[in-house]
Amino acid sequence: MSLKKIDVRTLDQILEKMINTVDSSKSEIFQIGEQCRQEYETLSDELKEVKVMVSQVIDEGEDLEVKTRQSRRRLSIVSQHFRDYTEEQVREAYEIAHNYQMKYSMNLELEKQLRRRRDELERRLIHLEATIDRANNLVSQTSVVLNYLTSDLKEIGSALEDAKEKQDFGLRVIEAQEEERKRLSREIHDGPAQMLANMLLRSDLVEKVYREQGIVNALEEVKSLKKMVRSSLSEVRRIIYDLRPMALDDLGLVPTLRKYLERTEEYNSGVTFRFINLGQEYRLPSKYEVALFRLVQESVQNAIKHAQASEIHVKIDMQQDSVFLIVKDNGKGFDVREKKEGSFGIMGMRERVEIIDGKITIDSKIGEGTIVMIQVKFD
Numbered sequence: 402m403s404l405k406k407i408d409v410r411t412l413d414q415i416l417e418k419m420i421n422t423v424d425s426s427k428s429e430i431f432q433i434g435e436q437c438r439q440e441y442e443t444l445s446d447e448l449k450e451v452k453v454m455v456s457q458v459i460d461e462g463e464d465l466e467v468k469t470r471q472s473r474r475r476l477s478i479v480s481q482h483f484r485d486y487t488e489e490q491v492r493e494a495y496e497i498a499h500n501y502q503m504k505y506s507m508n509l510e511l512e513k514q515l516r517r518r519r520d521e522l523e524r525r526l527i528h529l530e531a532t533i534d535r536a537n538n539l540v541s542q543t544s545v546v547l548n549y550l551t552s553d554l555k556e557i558g559s560a561l562e563d564a565k566e567k568q569d570f571g572l573r574v575i576e577a578q579e580e581e582r583k584r585l586s587r588e589i590h591d592g593p594a595q596m597l598a599n600m601l602l603r604s605d606l607v608e609k610v611y612r613e614q615g616i617v618n619a620l621e622e623v624k625s626l627k628k629m630v631r632s633s634l635s636e637v638r639r640i641i642y643d644l645r646p647m648a649l650d651d652l653g654l655v656p657t658l659r660k661y662l663e664r665t666e667e668y669n670s671g672v673t674f675r676f677i678n679l680g681q682e683y684r685l686p687s688k689y690e691v692a693l694f695r696l697v698q699e700s701v702q703n704a705i706k707h708a709q710a711s712e713i714h715v716k717i718d719m720q721q722d723s724v725f726l727i728v729k730d731n732g733k734g735f736d737v738r739e740k741k742e743g744s745f746g747i748m749g750m751r752e753r754v755e756i757i758d759g760k761i762t763i764d765s766k767i768g769e770g771t772i773v774m775i776q777v778k779f780d
Contacts, residue, residue, distance in 0.1 A: 427543040434536030441529045448522040451515055458512045465505040472498040654690045655682045655717065658697060662715060669705055673712050680718040680725075689777065692757045693726060699750055700728035700773045708732025708771060726775040734765045 476498040479486050486494075604626065611619035649657045655678055662674040684690075697715060704710040710732035718725040747763065750773075754761040759777035 423543060427540055430536055430539050430543060434533055434540065437529055437533050437536065441526060441533065444522055444526055444529070448519065448526065451519045451522060455512065455515045455519060458508060458515060462505065462508045462512060465501060465508050469498070469501040469505045472501045649690055649694055650687075653682070653684045654693060655719070657690075657694060658715065658717065661694070661698065662701070662713075665701060665705075671711060672705060675712075675714045677714070677716045678719075679716060680720050682719065685724070689724070689757055692753050692759075693724065693775070693777070696750055696753060696761075696773075696775055697726060697728055704728070704730035704732050704771065708734065710770070723776065723778045726773075728773040729770065731770045734767045734769050734771055736767060737763055737765050 472494070476494045479491050479494040483491055606622060610622050659676050659678075662676050666672060666674045685693075701713060701715070704713050708730055710730035712731045714727070714729045716727040716729075751761055754775060754777075757777055759775060761776075762774040763771065764774070765771035
């Protein structure tokens with residue numbers, strides 16, 4: 402039986418969908434970068450205010466320190482010659498010295514809190530700068546991909562001899578991109594987008610409360626609004642983390658895997674994770690770290706979504722010339738000999754392992770869980 406040929410118009414439609422998907426992804430990354438910039442500006446303004454407050458508190462503290470010394474000196478004189486003063490004068494000297502001491506202690510504590518807040522803001526601004534830079538780089542890289550899709554990739558039809566291969570290749574890429582886009586769209590809609598809408602409503606409520614109930618109640622609403630902002634920021638950071646964990650570039654594979662499993666356990670109640678590092682801990686070339694992380698990520702997601710596992714073990718053994726990874730779950734398992742039509746998860750994992758010249762073995766039986774073993778050797 403001969404395969405049905407795809408005409409040029411159909412292939413052009415497939416490529417157009419790919420281009421639209423990449424272009425939309427570029428816009429979403431840009432929006433995330435803009436949100437980070439807005440937060441950066443807000444925190445910068447807050448930092449300026451905190452620095453002014455620190456300066457004011459220091460000035461007040463110096464004045465209180467002088468007054469505290471004077472009052473204690475006065476109290477010492479009165480105490481030494483108490484017969485020369487009335488009981489009221491002695492009591493007054495003691496109360497003045499005590500009050501100044503209390504004010505000075507409170508001033509020192511306030512200064513300490515403000516300094517901590519200032520340092521925290523400075524650290525967050527540094528991290529935001531790094532996030533903004535990464536978002537800009539990602540937008541630039543996406544632009545390169547988009548240019549490639551709109552130019553060189555259009556010649557892919559001549560490179561594929563079999564019409565069915567052309568169709569499967571294009572549809573696989575589109576389906577994967579569309580699924581990722583839908584997932585991101587759902588997460589942004591259900592998370593940050595909803596929170597931002599609620600924040601708009603709450604901001605209107607703050608104005609109403611201020612007019613009707615006064616500034617005290619309005620400030621309480623502002624505090625509640627700030628909590629929502631923090632929650633929204635945390636959700637945005639989680640989405641950015643899922644796109645590509647920043648810790649992978651900063652810390653390396655082992656710490657990133659540990660952090661990823663901890664976060665995944667937080668977001669999946671009822672699933673327990675255990676991470677074991679049996680070997681050394683050192684940095685690998687970026688392509689190896691990314692590939693191995695994505696392989697573990699895919700294995701873990703398969704165990705949660707498809708195998709419905711309640712316990713997942715991840716082990717890594719890093720030696721000087723090799724890396725050995727095991728992902729084991731207690732899920733419902735599957736028949737490795739059966740090929741499910743339209744499922745490219747395992748095929749994608751095998752292709753990713755081949756790119757880094759590694760080996761992958763998947764051992765699974767229905768009702769007995771799954772073990773994924775990955776080995777990569779270096780020259």
